[in-house]
Amino acid sequence: MSRKSIEERLAQLEAQRKSLQARLSKDERARDTRRKVLLGALVLHRLEEGRESSADYLRDFIRRELPGFLTRDIDRRLFEDLIGPGKTG
Template sequence: MARKSIEERLAQLDAQRKTLQARLTRDERARDTRRKVLLGALVLHRIEDGNAASADYLRDFIKRELPGFLTRDADKALFDDILKPAGDSK
């Protein structure tokens, strides 16, 4: 078997590096998403089942901060149950 040239070996190593970098990026994105999901689940749990003081504090914080954070109408609609005043059917 013929020995690979230095250029071929470098190209192979570069391809391996790119593959590993892509895997690392994917894993970091997955970890970030998982953290966000768990944090959101905790907040929603505390709002729904927490004691009155922490639930009120979180609800007030979300009502104050979330509308400025969300930019898409579809995203805002996901939080209608929290952001809309009680009795507002719009």
């Protein structure tokens, strides 16, 4: 039975490190996406719920800030009900 050289062992460890790093990055992206979805769901729920002060504040904030945040027309069209058609930042 031959033993692995130090170089082979280091290469194997580096491959394992890269694999674990990729998995960590994937988990972090999934967590970030889930946070964004849940936060968006809360905002939409509050807007639909229609409590006067909080819903009005959110609508004003979204109408003011979202057009400048969105960079693609396809994304702007998703929010036309909130910001109106053709609004840009």
